[in-house]
Amino acid sequence: MPAIHSSDVADGRPALGHVNLMIDTFLANATPDEQVTPPVLTILRTTLATCPASTTSALAAAARHHFDHWKPAPPPEGLFTVQDTGLSIAAPGLQKVLARARALYGVGSAFASLAVLEGVVRATVGLRWKGNGPMAYALADIDSDITQAIQSCKEEWGSGRVKDMGAAKRALASIGETIQSSKDDCERWDEESFPFERAEVSVQYWKI
Template sequence: MPAPETTFRHVNDSRPALGHVNLMVDTFIANASPEDLRSICRNLLATGPPGIAPAFTSAARSRLRQTNKPLPSPYGLFRRQTRDVPAAPLPHLHDLLTRARSLYGAGLGFLSLTVLASIVRATVGLRWEDDGDMADILAVIDADISQAIQSSKEEIEGSRVIDLISAREARDELRRAVCDSMNDVNSWGGEFPFERASTSMEYWKF
């Protein structure tokens, strides 16, 4: 007997939704390349029924909450400078940035703020050149913070923040990390890399 196939229902349809995926579809999902799955998801979200995008992001948030892990040690994110070599990003930084982007992209902005705060704090005590890989990645992180803040604001506007106290703690932790970074960079005469983040945080109240 073939497995039941999931179909989209009208919003007023009170019949229970089937909790299974068609066996052949599940086989395809298990074996498709990440590139194919991305393309299919984008096409489905762009052309599917009106309710599919909210359902997709809701499922994404549920999954990300389930798989959210403790933050790794900040010491593995950057190579510390030596007398001859400036600080530089390490591969683990990419993994953590991917995690932050998944969170704020799915609408979990406040969870992503905690991740980004740990990255910003890991830069305190480091030294880098104004031009180079380190300066480039810090500029990218600054842009990520701005997007995470926007995601957090949308999370509030959408009434999806369950714990307002924790949300404020996440905001304040990022604000402290950015402030500590500014003070540290000023102490050695570097160019502060999180200017956009600092401006966005300064007037953000809720």
Template sequence: MPTPGDSSTEQARPVLGHVNLMVDTLIANAPPNELRAFLRDTLGSTDPSVTGTLLMVARRHLERTNATALPTAGTLFVQSADGGGWEATGELSATLARSRTFYGAGMGLAALAVLTEVVKSAVGLRWEEDSRMEAVLAEVDEDLTQAIQSAKEEIDGGRVPEAVQARMVHDALRQALLEDKKDVESWGGDFPFGRALPSVELWKV
């Protein structure tokens, strides 16, 4: 039977709050796609509680780093060089990726707050049918529906301390969608958020 000072016992006991030097070297140097593969394989082959821990740590990190700051107005879309339409900027791509990080981590309300700013920025834009801009806005519509589902789970999971916070996010998004719908109808376009608006209106907060 090993004694309290037995080196084999100490080596077998995991050290919490510390990343092994070699593992840290792996994390620092492996390509992002390889890290994603490692992570997916790990989560798929371990106890479900590991996934819960990962999400908890992710949420804590995102909250601590102020990642939920809203995008700056006027940076998501620009007029094309020929002045004939609008184009998405790299800032929009980064903003959508950030919103996906939020709702993937179970922070649906934070994701919706960010996506509401995207919807507001779309007011006044014009685009042609089957254009790249129409496709980009369809992606936003998909993100909105995913974030709404994440927000519902966030609320049901008891991670929203005050219901008023959820209502404010819900109402702001609904208002932005209605404003965009009115604007698009004024020039005869197809409303790009046809899935998100019904989802918001059916969502009782």
């Protein structure tokens, strides 16, 4: 059975030949359905928890590399739906976009995630919602996502992985401006409805 083969290349990183055939067969057929196979995410988490920290770092680096070259299709649905009442609710497309943002900041491509999250915030401008309904809960999740993304940005910046510092600063400033636009819009109909308070603080109090 073929095994993983690697050799050093000019930049010092291993060049992967191919994945073990049987492991590749497992990965190709793994499914979240536990009636078919054991949950692959559980297997992956268990493996990473028992491996050296360098293994997790290598996985994150590989994920960042693929994100750098991945051009996802836009979600087929909108992010929010306006109901007959005039109030809005989250559409199925929202979770797909948030999943992409979470994957980005989760592997350390945090500044890239800001553009995704900014688009979500921008889509809320002009909408209306109840202060304690499903839409408000969805917006609270977005607020939390932006806060976590900013923390990941700090780690990315501190690690020296940021290749274009100017672009990083522009991304931070841009999402800050969009959050302010959302706040201005909310103040026109209900200033207490502004949903991105933690995100606003995270952006305002980090100067780079």
